[in-house]
Amino acid sequence: xxxxxxxxxxxxGLAAACAAWDRGLRRILIVERDKELGGxxxxxxxxxxxLHHFKEELTGPEYAGRFxxxxxxxGVEVRLDTMALDILPDAEGAAVHMVGxxxxxxxERTRAxxxxxxxxxxxxxxxxxxxxxxAGVFTAGAxxxxxxxxxxxxxxxVVILGSGDIGLIMARRMTLEGAKVLACVEVxxxxxxxxxxxxxxxxxxxxxxxxxxxxxxxxxxxxVEQVVVSKVDEKRSPIPGTEMxxxxxxxxxxxxxxxxxxxxxQAGVEIDPRTNGPEVWQDMETSIPGVFACGNVAHVHDxxxxxxxxxxxxxxxxxxxxIGRRWEKGAGRxxxxxxxxxxxxxxxxxxxxxxxxAVDRVDKLCTVAFRVSRICGPSRIVATDxxxxxxxxxxxxxxxxxxxxxxxxxxxxxxxxxxxxxxxVEEKEGESA
Amino acid sequence: MxxxxxxxxxxxxxxxxxxxxxxxxxxxxxxxxAEYGRVELTAPTRTVTSTVRCEGGAHPRCPVKTDRPVPxxxxxxxxxxxxxVALAAPVKVGxxxxxxxCGTGANVVATRDLPSV
Numbered sequence: 325x326x327x328x329x330x331x332x333x334x335x336x337g338l339a340a341a342c343a344a345w346d347r348g349l350r351r352i353l354i355v356e357r358d359k360e361l362g363g364x365x366x367x368x369x370x371x372x373x374x375l376h377h378f379k380e381e382l383t384g385p386e387y388a389g390r391f392x393x394x395x396x397x398x399g400v401e402v403r404l405d406t407m408a409l410d411i412l413p414d415a416e417g418a419a420v421h422m423v424g425x426x427x428x429x430x431x432e433r434t435r436a437x438x439x440x441x442x443x444x445x446x447x448x449x450x451x452x453x454x455x456x457x458x459a460g461v462f463t464a465g466a467x468x469x470x471x472x473x474x475x476x477x478x479x480x481x482v483v484i485l486g487s488g489d490i491g492l493i494m495a496r497r498m499t500l501e502g503a504k505v506l507a508c509v510e511v512x513x514x515x516x517x518x519x520x521x522x523x524x525x526x527x528x529x530x531x532x533x534x535x536x537x538x539x540x541x542x543x544x545x546x547x548v549e550q551v552v553v554s555k556v557d558e559k560r561s562p563i564p565g566t567e568m569x570x571x572x573x574x575x576x577x578x579x580x581x582x583x584x585x586x587x588x589x590q591a592g593v594e595i596d597p598r599t600n601g602p603e604v605w606q607d608m609e610t611s612i613p614g615v616f617a618c619g620n621v622a623h624v625h626d627x628x629x630x631x632x633x634x635x636x637x638x639x640x641x642x643x644x645x646x647i648g649r650r651w652e653k654g655a656g657r658x659x660x661x662x663x664x665x666x667x668x669x670x671x672x673x674x675x676x677x678x679x680x681x682a683v684d685r686v687d688k689l690c691t692v693a694f695r696v697s698r699i700c701g702p703s704r705i706v707a708t709d710x711x712x713x714x715x716x717x718x719x720x721x722x723x724x725x726x727x728x729x730x731x732x733x734x735x736x737x738x739x740x741x742x743x744x745x746x747x748x749v750e751e752k753e754g755e756s757a
Numbered sequence: 758m759x760x761x762x763x764x765x766x767x768x769x770x771x772x773x774x775x776x777x778x779x780x781x782x783x784x785x786x787x788x789x790x791a792e793y794g795r796v797e798l799t800a801p802t803r804t805v806t807s808t809v810r811c812e813g814g815a816h817p818r819c820p821v822k823t824d825r826p827v828p829x830x831x832x833x834x835x836x837x838x839x840x841x842v843a844l845a846a847p848v849k850v851g852x853x854x855x856x857x858x859c860g861t862g863a864n865v866v867a868t869r870d871l872p873s874v
Contacts, residue, residue, distance in 0.1 A: 360815065369820035369868065370806045375766045383806055385820050385869035389850050472808055475817045500807060500836050519762045519769030524803070528829070627767055727767075 326434040327351045327646045329420050331408045331587065334363020335628050336619025336635040337440035338391040343639030344438075345398040348647055352400045353432065355422055357407045361395070362388030363442060365628065367469045370493055372520070376629035387628060403427060411437060411591040413612050418591075436614045436642045439588055439602065440635065443581040443620040445490075451579050453485075455542030458549070464490040464578040471497060479574025483551045484508045485539045487515040487522070488726075489626065491578025496525035498576075505531050506570050509553050511538040511560055514699050516580075516726040518626060538562060539575065548573050581624045591615065598675035599623040606678045606690050607641035608634065616642050623677050623693065626728050630693070665738060670708070670748025672696050674725060683739055689732040694747060696723040702752045705731055710743020723749065761797055763790045774798055802826035805835045806868070809854060814846030814871035821854050823863040834859045846873035 327349045330337045333356030341354050360366065365373070368384030375381055378390065395402070406424030417435040424430070445463040462470075462478050468490065470476040480503050484491045487510040495505045508526060513536045515522055526533050534553060540562045541552035555566035583601040585593070594611035596603045601622040602610040608618050618638035619631045663683040667676045674697040681690055694705075700723040707716040715737045723729065731747075738745070763770040768786055774794040775781045782794035796802060804826045808818040827835060835858050842854060848871040855865040 366869070369808060369822075371804050371822060372767065381804075383820060383822055383868040386850060389869055472820065473816050473818055475808070475810070500805075500832070518767050520764040520767060523762045524764045528803070727769075 325351070325417075326353050326432060328353070328436045328438065328642050329418075329432060329434040330354045330438045330440055331411075331420070332356065332363065332440035332442060332619075332621070333358070333361040333402065333404075334440065334442050334619065335365055335388065335391065335631050336442065336621070336638075337363075337438070338388070338395055339632040339635035340438045340440055340616075340618055340639035340642070341400045342391065342394050342398060343636040344643040345400055345639075347640045347643035349643045350399060352398075353434070354395075354400060354402045355406050355408045355420070356402065356404050359405050361392050361402065361404070364465070367465070367472045368493075369472045370497070373628050376627070377632050384628075391632075408587060411587055411615075413437075413591055413615060417614060435646045437616065438635075438638055438642055439585075439593075439610070439615065439617040439621050440619050440638075441584045441587060441621045443583045443624055446577070446580040446582060448577060451577075453539050453542060455552075456544055458542070458544035458547050460544065460548030460573050461542065461575045462577070464488075464494045464576045467574075467576050468494055468497070471501060477501060477503065478576075479503060479548075479572075481506060481570075481572040482574045482576060483539070483553070483570050483572050484576045484578060486510060486578035486580070487517050487533060487535075488578040488580065489517040489521050491576060492517045492521040492525040494576055494578070495531050496529060499529045499531070503574075505529070506572055507532050507534055507553065509534045509537045509539060511536070511556055514724060514726070516578075518727065540567065542575060548575055551575050581620065583621045583624065585621060588617065588621070593617070596675065596679055598669070599677060601677075603679045604677060605680050605682055606686060607644075608638035608678075609641060609645070614642075614645055616645075623675065623728075626726070630728065630730075634693075663739075665741065666744045667692065668744055668746040669694075670706075670746040672698060672700060672703075672723075672749030672751075673747050676747055681733075681738060681745075683735065686735040686738060689734055690738060691730055691732050692747065693728055693730050695725055695728055696749055697725060699724050700749055700751050704750045704752065705729070706748050706750050707731075707733060707737075707741075708746045708748065709741035710745075713742065715741050715745065759798060761794055763793050765789045765793045801829040803829050803832055805832055805865075807836060807839055809839050809865075810843040811848060811871055812843060812845050813873045814844075814848060815874050816871065819844050819848050819854075819871050820868045821865050822868050823858060823861070824866050825863045827858070827861040827863050831859050831861055835861070835865070839865065844871075846871050 365384035365388035373387040410421040543550040554562040618635040780795040782791040811819040
């Protein structure tokens, strides 16, 4: 019987397992489907990781390496090349079914579980691009793995659909490796990636970014030969007569990430349709007691540093749950007579995480991560209670859906709040971005 | 006055750099932004990250980086210099792969451990 099983050995799973160990758990197992720990960081060879957590600029593999070293100093067990198939929660904890090349089919019992499976890329099928079905259409992350880990070049003349960070990073990477990146095409009127990546990945290499454009045809029999790009109107419908034809052999898709919650759903965890991840309390516990979630499985992050922070919170909370400290300050789910608040999304807010707050368990501050649903200039993030009273406000110069925001709600203010709390964006009038 | 987006960290501060007054920077959220604004308009630099061939390891490629930023104009020369380089596993993170690459004063170093298999 394990105290804790962590599903996934990427940045979220590593940080959660280390934190649970430091908090006193001694029987912890990480189940990882790849042949090595580190997850997606292993293929993110570019730098810019770790500025918050390590106060220095690291590459993805270096960031993962630091945590793998930390994990080695603990007694956390790791089972590589092993896939978790099913989680069956019961009164004592849960049974985890898993299958591995070396260990075969195993059922392990545990008191608590941390879901840290990360996310998957949206594919061509998911967004329904018309055209033929030739070779040469890749998700940006798959191309990244080919180039950075396996040593294959996916193509020579490249169009990128979507301006998420992976797409931008791959525009630069393919250029450095000798490919010609003809265009980066984004259906929205703004980029989904970080500003710094627009600058250092596109501007540095004179790669044009076509906002409010999309791919309307893929041509080619065996291999991509042409991609047709059209301008779109406000409703994101292609405008006839605006077609541009690019002669290319490769189309990379960076059109969004979806938290991978097949296991969570099977286990009966409640999923928030806005994040596509489990609904969680402020300590990252899901709707099932003893089952926690962190990292990209809960909501897609821009920065691994914040994945680490969130996962440490989940690891500590899981340890508190197992050891029975959960009823002390700072962790746990409410008993029936306790004060709970649902965080609601008001105007301009795409989602919040956590979705639920157990007020008495908040230490001093409750960190709330969220994304806005549109670009905003100088604004106030406003928290309003059920009686319409404003309990807190936070100023921001600029807000974009591509950049996750965080605010910290003080416990004292949450205690005073009547009913549920709504987070919304108020743009300041008369000021421009 | 020149406007830049800072690339030092994911914050992406909007900088204003006054070229006529000693490249004074405003709009920066931290001292690194001031430094970036000045350097970007006088002698821009970038850290290069890429991969080199690796024999006998868990993967055929080993990720590498320049251990300090190099002049922006030498990014493609650094890429060319890495073309023929081959490492033999085991590789340790931080191991020097190319010394003083293209005379930039930067070393190219491995960014992960690659044990031999």
